[in-house]
Amino acid sequence: MDLIQLTEKEERPQAPKPGEVELRFSDRGVKELDYLLTHYPDRKSAMLPALWIAQREYGGNLPAEAVAEVAVRLGRSYAEVEGVATFYTMYHIRHAVGKHVIEVCTCIACALCGAYRIADYLKAKLGVDWGETTPDGTFTLEEVECLDACDRAPVLMVADEYIGPAAEKDVDTLIERLRNTEEPTTVRLADEVTQAQLHKTEQASAQD
Amino acid sequence: MPETRLLLKHSGDPEYRAIAGYMAEGGYVGLKKALTMERQAVIDEVKKSGLRGRGGAGFPTWMKWNSVPKEKTKPHYVLCNADEGEPGTFKDKELMENTPHLMIEGMIIGGYAIQAEVGYVYIRAEFMDCARAIKMAIDEAYENGFLGKNILGSGWDHDIYVHMGAGSYECGEENAMMRSLMGERGMPGLKFPHAPFPTIEGLWNLPTLINNVESFACVPHIVVNGGDWYAMIGASTKNSRGTKIFSVSGHVNKPGNYEIEFGMPLMELLELAGGMKGGELKACVPGGSSVPMINKEQCEKAIIGYEELVEVGTMVGSGGCIFLNEHTCIVTFIWRTTLFYARESCGKCTPCREGSGRLVAALARLRSGDDAQKTAALRDIDELVTVMRSASLCGLGQMAVSPATSALQDFRQAVGAPKGANT
Numbered sequence: 001m002d003l004i005q006l007t008e009k010e011e012r013p014q015a016p017k018p019g020e021v022e023l024r025f026s027d028r029g030v031k032e033l034d035y036l037l038t039h040y041p042d043r044k045s046a047m048l049p050a051l052w053i054a055q056r057e058y059g060g061n062l063p064a065e066a067v068a069e070v071a072v073r074l075g076r077s078y079a080e081v082e083g084v085a086t087f088y089t090m091y092h093i094r095h096a097v098g099k100h101v102i103e104v105c106t107c108i109a110c111a112l113c114g115a116y117r118i119a120d121y122l123k124a125k126l127g128v129d130w131g132e133t134t135p136d137g138t139f140t141l142e143e144v145e146c147l148d149a150c151d152r153a154p155v156l157m158v159a160d161e162y163i164g165p166a167a168e169k170d171v172d173t174l175i176e177r178l179r180n181t182e183e184p185t186t187v188r189l190a191d192e193v194t195q196a197q198l199h200k201t202e203q204a205s206a207q208d
Numbered sequence: 209m210p211e212t213r214l215l216l217k218h219s220g221d222p223e224y225r226a227i228a229g230y231m232a233e234g235g236y237v238g239l240k241k242a243l244t245m246e247r248q249a250v251i252d253e254v255k256k257s258g259l260r261g262r263g264g265a266g267f268p269t270w271m272k273w274n275s276v277p278k279e280k281t282k283p284h285y286v287l288c289n290a291d292e293g294e295p296g297t298f299k300d301k302e303l304m305e306n307t308p309h310l311m312i313e314g315m316i317i318g319g320y321a322i323q324a325e326v327g328y329v330y331i332r333a334e335f336m337d338c339a340r341a342i343k344m345a346i347d348e349a350y351e352n353g354f355l356g357k358n359i360l361g362s363g364w365d366h367d368i369y370v371h372m373g374a375g376s377y378e379c380g381e382e383n384a385m386m387r388s389l390m391g392e393r394g395m396p397g398l399k400f401p402h403a404p405f406p407t408i409e410g411l412w413n414l415p416t417l418i419n420n421v422e423s424f425a426c427v428p429h430i431v432v433n434g435g436d437w438y439a440m441i442g443a444s445t446k447n448s449r450g451t452k453i454f455s456v457s458g459h460v461n462k463p464g465n466y467e468i469e470f471g472m473p474l475m476e477l478l479e480l481a482g483g484m485k486g487g488e489l490k491a492c493v494p495g496g497s498s499v500p501m502i503n504k505e506q507c508e509k510a511i512i513g514y515e516e517l518v519e520v521g522t523m524v525g526s527g528g529c530i531f532l533n534e535h536t537c538i539v540t541f542i543w544r545t546t547l548f549y550a551r552e553s554c555g556k557c558t559p560c561r562e563g564s565g566r567l568v569a570a571l572a573r574l575r576s577g578d579d580a581q582k583t584a585a586l587r588d589i590d591e592l593v594t595v596m597r598s599a600s601l602c603g604l605g606q607m608a609v610s611p612a613t614s615a616l617q618d619f620r621q622a623v624g625a626p627k628g629a630n631t
């Protein structure tokens with residue numbers, strides 16, 4: 001068991017050169033960002049929402065191009081946006097993830113209720129360790145801290161769904177279900193997060 | 209004593225989540241009443257109620273409300289701390305999923321009392337069910353004229369927006385939360401006394417009122433029934449009024465949220481949660497992972513109240529109550545708790561960034577080393593505890609040491625090590 005998650009596998013993405021940034025947000029993404037900008041007195045404050053939109057638009061990850069696009073759209077530097085994005089664990093920037101991220105809580109209440117056993121089972125079943133993605137790009141396994149659903153310990157999480165108390169058979173059903181889920185749940189989560197921040201009228205108008 | 213369900217009375221009833229069901233049970237009566245009152249009168253009601261912050265520190269809520277400048281020369285903001293991240297706590301989650309309008313109504317009343325134009329709800333991104341419920345409640349509040357322009361003909365405008373986090377425990381700390389909302393890394397800046405309180409200089413350096421979800425959810429009840437009524441609940445305690453939701457987890461038969469009146473013995477809370485599972489009670493962390501752990505004897509004496517729990521050496525905290533049975537290895541438990549802090553340390557200040565990692569390493573040696581290593585580890589822990597507690601910039605680093613200090617005392621006697629001056 002590692003004491004602290006090391007980051008050697010994590011490479012710093014190369015920043016695109018100025019002038020080479022290609023803006024790829026969809027029309028809807030652009031409109032959503034425009035509305036979100038009206039929620040704050042300055043542009044910088046839309047940083048977290050903009051990164052969520054970018055994560056959706058770029059297929060569930062934040063490659064260097066996505067960071068650059070957010071920087072351009074908010075009028076900030078690449079380094080600043082990268083610095084913010086790497087602080088938060090739910091932005092997939094430090095390493096790329098697969099279609100479905102399975103988060104396993106091993107924090108205190110879950111640890112008391114057998115989280116490490118479930119974690120070992122998952123690792124063996126998928127053949128990957130923490131932070132790794134299965135070779136087919138379907139699953140990424142992440143160890144996370146308390147998900148604040150300790151009454152359901154041990155808890156797993158996929159996108160916006162809590163699974164718990166999780167036994168081995170629940171893990172089996174979950175994996176089976178996700179294998180048959182076409183749409184990447186990482187993208188769906190980023191979209192859900194974005195939608196939750198928009199008022200109904202704004203949502204309707206952005207979708208036109 | 210049974211539960212006293214004030215906030216959670218309608219939890220689990222799907223109709224109550226929608227505005228029609230909420231209003232059928234007296235919803236938004238508090239807001240209507242508040243809008244006919246002087247702003248100061250609203251704050252005075254909250255003062256009479258004796259409400260203290262439910263996010264962890266237990267700061268008197270009215271004092272915060274009262275310290276926002278009354279002479280309005282610039283924009284004011286309300287920020288609802290819905291970034292619940294304290295291990296063991298899941299009360300805000302249930303409140304937002306089941307009673308979203310209660311919290312929104314409380315926020316609007318708070319906004320009125322401090323003359324704010326905008327309120328933000330900062331929700332952790334894992335809580336999508338909460339976020340959807342809150343978003344729906346906000347939309348419904350606009351449709352019914354409780355938000356937007358000229359609310360209920362009062363001439364006062366107010367907007368509320370949801371702001372989602374992205375995975376960081378430290379963003380629950382109010383200073384870090386404001387930075388995060390302003391589009392930065394979630395690291396706190398200077399704070400009082402080196403910088404003014406957020407109620408003077410908060411978001412964008414403007415007056416900002418920050419309260420926890422549960423604190424805001426208490427407000428409609430206080431306004432409708434009066435502060436004096438609220439202050440009768442929990443009157444047996446020194447200075448804790450009203451109800452408090454405890455999230456009970458760990459080795460218990462019925463983990464879940466229990467809303468109790470202050471003054472209840474801790475052992476009765478354990479009974480409500482179905483008693484111990486898998487063995488006798490060994491220890492308890494009553495208020496979330498940041499508060500000191502207490503042993504069985506202390507549990508038996510403990511009465512739930514801010515001052516009362518301090519008397520047995522622990523705190524109410526955020527109300528995340530974890531019971532441990534006799535088969536739990538305390539050192540492993542503390543090690544895992546401390547590992548949480550090491551991973552979540554934002555890295556801004558050296559005592560916490562460096563200290564938390566070293567504390568984890570020392571606890572690992574305590575867990576598996578020989579006697580000499582254990583004695584050395586205990587010495588290291590003492591030193592780290594002193595430094596982190598006194599020199600960390602925010603509560604994360606200061607509180608990260610409390611599991612280690614509180615629970616190691618019994619262990620210390622077992623290995624015959626001298627008791628350090630700091631514990």
Ligand SMILES: Cc1cc2nc3c(=O)[nH]c(=O)nc-3n(C[C@H](O)[C@H](O)[C@H](O)COP(=O)(O)O)c2cc1C
Nearest residue numbers: 261262263289291292293380381382419420423603
């Ligand atoms: C490391 C740290 C984490 C915190 N996390 C939370 C949290 O998740 N939710 C919360 O309401 N307060 C949290 N707090 C407390 C807040 O800083 C703040 O005191 C609280 O939101 C104020 O609201 P209240 O007066 O209504 O309790 C945290 C504090 C620290 C030091």
Ligand code: SF4
Nearest residue numbers: 554556557560602605
């Ligand atoms: S105590 Fe820890 S979390 Fe708080 S500012 Fe310092 S490094 Fe960051």
Ligand code: FES
Nearest residue numbers: 105109110147150
């Ligand atoms: S410890 Fe796993 S959800 Fe809280």
